[in-house]
């Protein structure tokens with residue numbers, strides 16, 4: 001499985017986020033995915049797929065993914081809009097909230113975004129979906145995916161955007177013992193830790209990276225990347241973050257916010 005996140009595509013292919021052309025960097029990341037994996041079962045796109053919420057940006061995103069010849073499932077980030085995504089996907093079956101069956105594993109995609117707002121928050125219906133999906137998947141190794149971080153990242157500026165009702169989310173999660181992993185995007189940086197037996201992971205953006213452990217907004221000089229997962233029948237997970245190598249990206253490090 002491959003996780004792609006925070007592509008921030010614009011209606012125009014000239015669009016730049018903090019100086020970096022997001023179309024070009026996505027293409028380089030997908031080149032990397034295609035080179036490293038001859039077969040992919042599932043692509044998880046974990047939000048901020050477009051920067052401007054335009055249908056044309058989602059159309060291009062969808063077309064970019066076609067080269068990987070695997071079904072993709074999308075969830076919304078704070079920059080995304082649901083209606084144009086539904087138009088491009090031709091329905092809601094591959095958009096959060098949804099449940100994916102993949103061999104002995106189950107993947108639950110959730111929407112943590114409120115349109116036109118930066119911080120995350122779950123609607124009550126989303127948490128109900130999570131509870132019922134977890135009840136349904138008892139006995140299967142399960143992964144949960146969302147856009148926002150559900151706990152602090154040790155970046156004060158980003159930690160104002162933690163899912164506002166994270167306590168309600170964890171209350172549902174903690175009622176079950178078959179969740180093996182929880183993954184998210186939004187933070188544009190890699191992380192990997194454990195909480196009560198669940199592996200928690202974030203992923204780099206396919207464009208600009210944010211500096212870990214920074215109090216104020218800060219851009220990192222790490223390259224764009226993605227995460228891949230091998231999920232085993234016994235619940236074991238192999239995962240690696242892979243980044244574009246040998247390319248100098250034009251990023252405006254003087255910018256103090258985005």
Ligand SMILES: [Fe+2]
Nearest residue numbers: 006048077186
């Ligand atoms: Fe983002």
